Amino acid sequence: xxxxxxxxxxxxxxxxxxxxxxxxxxxxxxxxxxxxxxxxxxxxxxxxxxxxxxxxxxxxxxxxxxxxxxxxxxxxxxxxxxxxxxxxxxxxxxxxxxxxxxxxxxxxxxxxxxxxxxxxxxxxxxxxxxxxxxxxxxxxxxxxxxxxxxxxxxxxxxxxxxxxxxxxxxxxxxxxxxxxxxxxxxxxxxxxxxxxxxxxxxxxxxxxxxxxxxxxxxxxxxxxxxxxxxxxxxxxxxxxxxxxxxxxxxxxxxxxxxxxxxxxxxxxxxxxxxxxxxxxxxxxxxxxxxxxxxxxxxxxxxxxxxxxxxxxxxxxxxxxxxxxxxxxxxxxxxxxxxxxxxxxxxxxxxxxxxxxxxxxxxxxxxxxxxxxxxxxxxxxxxxxxxxxxxxxxxxxxxxxxxxxxxxxxxxxxxxxxxxxxxxxxxxxxxxxxxxxxxxxxxxxxxxxxxxxxxxxxxxxxxxxxxxxxxxxxxxxxxxxxxxxxxxxxxxxxxxxxxxxxxxxxxxxxxxxxxxxxxxxxxxxxxxxxxxxxxxxxxxxxxxxxxxxxxxxxxxxxxxxxxxxxxxxxxxxxxxxxxxxxxxxxxxxxxxxxxxxxxxxxxxxxxxxxxxxxxxxxxxxxxxxxxxxxxxxxxxxxxxxxxxxxxxxxxxxxxxxxxxxxxxxxxxxxxxxxxxxxxxxxxxxxxxxxxxxxxxxxxxxxxxxxxxxxxxxxxxxxxxxxxxxxxxxxxxxxxxxxxxxxxxxxxxxxxxxxxxxxxxxxxxxxxxxxxxxxxxxxxxxxxxxxxxxxxxxxxxxxxxxxxxxxxxxxxxxxxxxxxxxxxxxxxxxxxxxxxxxxxxxxxxxxxxxxxxxxxxxxxxxxxxxxxxxxxxxxxxxxxxxxxxxxxxxxxxxxxxxxxxxxxxxxxxxxxxxxxxxxxxxxxxxxxxxxxxxxxxxxxxxxxxxxxxxxxxxxxxxxxxxxxxxxxxxxxxxxxxxxxxxxxxxxxxxxxxxx
Numbered sequence: 001x002x003x004x005x006x007x008x009x010x011x012x013x014x015x016x017x018x019x020x021x022x023x024x025x026x027x028x029x030x031x032x033x034x035x036x037x038x039x040x041x042x043x044x045x046x047x048x049x050x051x052x053x054x055x056x057x058x059x060x061x062x063x064x065x066x067x068x069x070x071x072x073x074x075x076x077x078x079x080x081x082x083x084x085x086x087x088x089x090x091x092x093x094x095x096x097x098x099x100x101x102x103x104x105x106x107x108x109x110x111x112x113x114x115x116x117x118x119x120x121x122x123x124x125x126x127x128x129x130x131x132x133x134x135x136x137x138x139x140x141x142x143x144x145x146x147x148x149x150x151x152x153x154x155x156x157x158x159x160x161x162x163x164x165x166x167x168x169x170x171x172x173x174x175x176x177x178x179x180x181x182x183x184x185x186x187x188x189x190x191x192x193x194x195x196x197x198x199x200x201x202x203x204x205x206x207x208x209x210x211x212x213x214x215x216x217x218x219x220x221x222x223x224x225x226x227x228x229x230x231x232x233x234x235x236x237x238x239x240x241x242x243x244x245x246x247x248x249x250x251x252x253x254x255x256x257x258x259x260x261x262x263x264x265x266x267x268x269x270x271x272x273x274x275x276x277x278x279x280x281x282x283x284x285x286x287x288x289x290x291x292x293x294x295x296x297x298x299x300x301x302x303x304x305x306x307x308x309x310x311x312x313x314x315x316x317x318x319x320x321x322x323x324x325x326x327x328x329x330x331x332x333x334x335x336x337x338x339x340x341x342x343x344x345x346x347x348x349x350x351x352x353x354x355x356x357x358x359x360x361x362x363x364x365x366x367x368x369x370x371x372x373x374x375x376x377x378x379x380x381x382x383x384x385x386x387x388x389x390x391x392x393x394x395x396x397x398x399x400x401x402x403x404x405x406x407x408x409x410x411x412x413x414x415x416x417x418x419x420x421x422x423x424x425x426x427x428x429x430x431x432x433x434x435x436x437x438x439x440x441x442x443x444x445x446x447x448x449x450x451x452x453x454x455x456x457x458x459x460x461x462x463x464x465x466x467x468x469x470x471x472x473x474x475x476x477x478x479x480x481x482x483x484x485x486x487x488x489x490x491x492x493x494x495x496x497x498x499x500x501x502x503x504x505x506x507x508x509x510x511x512x513x514x515x516x517x518x519x520x521x522x523x524x525x526x527x528x529x530x531x532x533x534x535x536x537x538x539x540x541x542x543x544x545x546x547x548x549x550x551x552x553x554x555x556x557x558x559x560x561x562x563x564x565x566x567x568x569x570x571x572x573x574x575x576x577x578x579x580x581x582x583x584x585x586x587x588x589x590x591x592x593x594x595x596x597x598x599x600x601x602x603x604x605x606x607x608x609x610x611x612x613x614x615x616x617x618x619x620x621x622x623x624x625x626x627x628x629x630x631x632x633x634x635x636x637x638x639x640x641x642x643x644x645x646x647x648x649x650x651x652x653x654x655x656x657x658x659x660x661x662x663x664x665x666x667x668x669x670x671x672x673x674x675x676x677x678x679x680x681x682x683x684x685x686x687x688x689x690x691x692x693x694x695x696x697x698x699x700x701x702x703x704x705x706x707x708x709x710x711x712x713x714x715x716x717x718x719x720x721x722x723x724x725x726x727x728x729x730x731x732x733x734x735x736x737x738x739x740x741x742x743x744x745x746x747x748x749x750x751x752x753x754x755x756x757x758x759x760x761x762x763x764x765x766x767x768x769x770x771x772x773x774x775x776x777x778x779x780x781x782x783x784x785x786x787x788x789x790x791x792x793x794x795x796x797x798x799x800x801x802x803x804x805x806x807x808x809x810x811x812x813x814x815x816x817x818x819x820x821x822x823x824x825x826x827x828x829x830x831x832x833x834x835x836x837x838x839x840x841x842x843x844x845x846x847x848x849x850x851x852x853x854x855x856x857x858x859x860x861x862x863x864x865x866x867x868x869x870x871x872x873x874x875x876x877x878x879x880x881x882x883x884x885x886x887x888x889x890x891x892x893x894x895x896x897x898x899x900x901x902x903x904x905x906x907x908x909x910x911x912x913x914x915x916x917x918x919x920x921x922x923x924x925x926x927x928x929x930x931x932x933x934x935x936x937x938x939x940x941x942x943x944x945x946x947x948x949x950x951x952x953x954x955x956x957x958x959x960x961x962x963x964x965x966x967x968x969x970x971x972x973x974x975x976x977x978x979x980x981x982x983x984x985x986x987x988x989x990x991x992x993x
Contacts, residue, residue: 050192051139051151052103053172059083059091060151061099063106065114069158071289075165075258076107082174086185100146107153109161115154118143127199128156133263134201135164139193151193159263159289160201166259167200168193175527176259179252181495182595182658183527204476204508207291207344207392207443207483209264210257210498212491214451214458216270219490221664223249236276237309245272247280253491254288260502264291264344264485273303275337286341293343293485296396296420296445297350300331300376301338304352317352320372328375335383344392344483345380347373347415348401354452356400362407369404373411389414389439394483396420396445399928402429406900413438416482420445422896422927423452424938425463427471430478430898433862441482444475448497449489454935455554456678458489459670460604462547463497466516466848467893470856472504473513474898474967477860492665495600496523496540513845513856517541527600528593532585536601539585541847542578543605546571549850550984552611553673554939557619557687563708564981565988568616575609582606595658603657607649611670614642618687625690627703627710630737630765632692643684646671650682699738700745700763700791704798705731706981711796718796723773724803724819726810726991733798735789736766743791751785753777754800763791771800778804808879815877815956816992821979823878824987827855827970831958836865836872840963842970849971850942850985854893857906857963857970862899867907867915867962874970876959878990882977883951889976890945890961891986893969894937897921906970907962910949915962918945940984942971 053060064076077093084090092099096114108115110125119125121143128134134156143150153168155161170176172191175183212219220243227244245268257265265285267274274292275282285292298304307318307330315323318330335345349357349372358365373395381388394416397405402420411417417435419442421427431442448463450456472484484505488494500519504511511519520541525533550559560568582602589597621635650666672679672686679686702711706721720731737743743763747756757770771787785800808817815831816823828844835841840859848854855874865871880886888908897904904921920943927934937943951957961970974986981987 049194051149051195053105053151053191053193054083054087054089054091054188055190055192057089059087059089060103060105061092061094061101063094063098063104063114065108065112066095068109068112068114069161069289070287071158072107072109072155072161072165074288075162078255079107079165079169082169082172082185083191085174085178086172086188087191088187098144098147102148103151104143104147104149105151105153106143107161107165109155109158118150118152118154123152123154124197125154127197128154128160128201131156131160132202132206133157133159133163134199135160135167136197136199137164137168138197139195156201159258162258162289163201163261166261169259170526176256176499177495177527177596177600180256180492181527181600182661184592184596186529203261203506205443205481205484205505206441207264207485208262208502208505209266209291209293209483209485210262210491211266211295211445211485211487212253212268212489213266213295213487214270214449214456214489215268217667218492218665219268220271221667222662225663230277236273236306238273238276239309242271242277244277245274245281246278247284250274250278250281251284251288254285254290257290257502258288260499261506262502263289264293264483266293266295266485269295269298269303269305271305273305273309275301275303275334276306282338282341291342291344291392292338293394294346296346296398296401296418297352297354299346299349300334300379301343301345302330302334306330306334308352318349319358320349320368321358328379331376332379332383335379339384344394344416345376347376347393347395347411350398350401354399361400362404362409366404366407366409370409377412392416393440394418394443397429398445412440414440416440417442418445418483418485419443419480421447421471422934422938423447423450424894424941425467425471426894426896426927426938427475427898428896428927429900430475430480432900436479442480443483443485444472444480446472446484446486446501448494448501449487451678453676453929454939455551455673455676457551457553458678459493459552459668460547460607461493461497461544462551463494464541464544464548464847465497465500465520466845466854467548468497468501469504469511469513469516470845470848470854470893470969471895472501478898490665490668492599492662493604497544499523513843516846528589528597532588535581535585536597539578539582539601539605542574543608545847546575546578546612547608549941550939551941552608552670553678555611555615557615557622559984560616560619561981561983562616562619562623564706564983565985566705567983567985568619571985572609572613572616575605575612579606579609598657599653599662603649603653607646610642610646610649614639614646614671617642618684618689621690622688623708625692626708627736628692628701628713628738629710630692630694630739632690634765636689636691639684639687639689643671643682647682695739696741697739698741698743698792700743700789700794700796701736701738702789702796702798703734703736705733712794717799719799719801720771722801722803722820725775725778725805726813726817727819728773728775730770730772733769733771733789734766735763735769735791737763739792745789745791747787747789749785749787751783751800753779753783753802754785754787756787773802775804778802780804780806803881805881810991810993813879813991813993815879816990817879818881818975818977819990820987821882821977822987822990823880823975823977824990825876825878825973825975825992826852826989827874827972828853829876829989829992830855830874831877832875834873834875836963837870838863840865840870840872840966842872842874842963845969848893848969850891851972851989854969854971857966857968859963859966861966864902864905864965865963867909867917867964871907872963874961876961876973877956878959878975879956880951880975880977881954883954885948885950886978887976888945888947888949888959889974890970891972891974892920892943892945893971894941894943895967895969896927897923897925898967899965902965904968905964906945906968907964908945908947909960909962910951911957913949915960916947917964918947920945920968
């Protein structure tokens with residue numbers, strides 16, 4: 001039993017093993033350090049080496065000082081419940097009283113009486129003293145008279161102790177998601193911890209948190225159902241019908257944040273006021289150890305709704321020019337109310353409801369905003385500390401506010417600059433060299449959910465962690481490491497990326513570009529055990545990657561090509577395969593794991609599969625209508641059936657799953673978008689489903705892969721895409737009914753090297769016939785052939801071309817080979833990689849991109865590089881049959897110009913031609929609504945480069961991609977020699993050796 005338990009208890013810490021013992025009985029510890037996520041906290045049943053936490057129905061007594069922080073005592077109570085949940089043996093809990101016995105479990109913060117005593121008994125605090133949020137877990141011998149051993153969790157400060165407590169909870173198998181996602185721990189009869197010293201901290205980002213935003217309808221409706229409404233009152237004014245985001249709700253959120261090693265929260269604010277809706281909210285946040293803030297548009301610890309409830313009906317939205325005295329008093333009251341609690345105070349001013357402060361931008365309003373910041377800091381000095389630099393403050397440079405900074409506005413150096421990405425996960429700005437010495441530092445406001453243009457995405461997780469890693473590791477590299485906060489929408493659905501984001505903020509250098517898949521596997525093991533962890537990780541990575549390449553809210557019947565590269569069918573098949581794998585695992589899991597697996601894995605995978613299938617089916621309805629197919633109506637019916645399947649799945653999640661525990665968390669509409677705003681309810685009204693009237697007499701139709709046309713109606717000749725000996729393709733022809741009755745057909749080939757899957761049959765209403773080539777019989781060189789389809793007294797000729805060149809032979813090919821007018825190459829399949837100066841290199845980010853992985857331009861530098869001189873380079877070898885002009889379209893991540901005024905560029909060359917620098921983004925690029933280029937790039941979650949080249953001779957050629965500006969992520973290269981067809985994902989990768 002302990003073998004599997006040892007594997008399942010994953011611990012992202014260094015293990016420091018005992019190397020010997022001193023004469024006084026205290027331990028001498030040999031230390032070595034690593035932040036690698038491959039390290040584990042070892043649980044063992046070897047009583048000679050292990051500290052017994054629980055065995056034979058008895059758990060070790062737990063001791064804490066009553067004078068320690070309330071949040072520490074409360075978290076220690078959580079550990080007591082966690083040990084009981086795992087072992088069914090609840091430990092005794094004692095404050096101040098040293099329970100005599102062989103072993104005890106102690107928790108405390110430096111300075112608490114019990115820790116002071118333990119230091120005298122040999123407790124080492126060298127690794128934690130004076131540090132921020134750092135903890136150690138260690139075993140010491142003879143800590144008190146009558147006690148043989150103590151397992152001690154010691155924290156440098158209150159959160160350090162809390163994190164150490166929760167780390168032990170996680171190590172014994174209790175997931176941070178035990179409550180919010182019903183993750184049940186494995187039962188264990190015995191728990192042993194290997195003796196040693198385990199320590200971690202300080203975190204790599206000081207403040208790490210989440211923002212509950214865009215919380216209606218899901219989270220707000222759930223709160224209504226669970227906690228009711230806030231009692232209306234006049235002082236402070238609270239109108240009727242306000243969802244009761246009370247302390248019972250927030251205490252669950254506080255605990256989750258701490259278990260994930262976060263410490264910071266922006267509360268729900270669409271229609272709520274954290275400090276006034278429940279007077280216990282702010283006090284309990286501070287007791288738990290949560291640093292509270294308010295959103296980018298709510299300065300001075302005052303919620304917008306606090307203003308609206310008092311003044312909206314008489315004064316309107318806040319306006320400093322019109323109501324300066326009122327606003328100043330409003331702000332002063334907020335600072336005074338919360339001054340005893342740990343907060344980060346938002347400075348500045350924006351308009352209500354996420355709008356600009358006033359028309360005219362920085363030119364008209366900069367001096368006013370500078371005055372406002374000065375006034376706000378004066379209030380903070382009056383109410384909290386005359387040395388205002390000792391009070392944490394931040395200025396969030398969100399949307400148009402960044403323009404004020406660009407225009408020259410500055411705030412004092414002790415104020416943190418909270419840079420924001422573009423709401424779609426692409427960082428807009430990072431600190432430059434001369435900003436690194438600011439005492440307030442910098443941070444990032446990030447999004448997993450967004451209500452706004454070009455399209456709201458609020459329904460389901462569409463955030464692959466490779467993209468999060470790419471952007472947030474850049475943030476840390478360039479010094480934006482004071483505050484990280486992420487908009488998690490209604491919280492549920494963002495469990496996996498949320499934990500990853502906070503882990504990335506805590507663990508310095510342990511999460512890298514090449515261990516993201518292993519992170520996902522370990523996370524899966526922590527929730528569901530080792531048995532299926534690798535397969536579950538593949539499902540989680542798969543559905544989030546697929547949703548990330550095109551968010552479900554952005555799908556349309558025409559998103560994926562229905563005719564070229566079998567793109568739409570492949571997309572649907574990929575989703576269905578994931579859903580099938582998830583269903584199979586669900587059916588094999590024990591009953592107590594199924595609720596968690598359903599909500600974290602099966603439901604998002606299945607729901608995403610249905611929605612993609614629905615849009616592709618609707619696309620087929622429209623295509624088949626244009627071709628006159630009888631099955632047009634079948635596709636309309638199937639679209640409606642998929643809509644009903646989606647409706648039923650949402651209803652099941654809300655009302656039946658887990659006994660209705662998470663009712664309303666699937667209230668968010670996701671079908672029926674016509675603009676940026678989410679529709680009021682799911683519908684098919686935005687899809688033009690076609691119905692067709694059919695002839696009574698039998699009529700034949702034929703379509704071929706690669707064309708929207710149908711025959712015999714089309715005037716041009718029917719051609720299948722070219723076959724070649726390298727890819728050895730099979731292409732399809734579809735015979736279909738254009739009348740009401742069934743259709744009998746015959747297929748005859750004119751060349752003995754053409755093979756078909758069917759020579760006769762009945763189309764009811766459609767029949768797919770596969771065509772391939774017998775390469776043993778195919779002539780050398782390029783050959784033309786044909787086949788004939790007859791039915792209903794009609795005949796259609798389909799032309800076929802087979803390319804069987806004399807050279808290069810498939811077995812002798814070195815690199816990629818052209819086919820059907822293109823060469824398509826995945827970025828990671830380079831032939832050669834050359835590094836540049838200043839540690840510059842192309843590094844692979846696992847699973848980042850639409851199709852495979854990404855190659856990121858990394859450099860330990862702010863400067864750009866000179867291609868051909870000192871720049872890193874990727875080389876791709878390819879064999880071309882075409883000479884003359886060609887176009888190269890590399891596909892990149894939609895990364896932005898995060899260094900001010902620096903362009904985003906790469907360089908390209910073929911063979912010995914000089915590298916040409918290509919600009920993806922100009923230095924003054926503005927990522928905002930109304931910029932159609934930006935809107936397209938975030939919708940596609942990619943950006944394409946373009947360059948034209950001339951090839952004088954067929955044969956082998958080498959394409960080179962050079963780094964120019966760091967941060968560029970190359971994902972795919974398409975060389976178009978004249979045959980690339982329109983598609984969303986681009987042509988599939990070419991044959992290569």
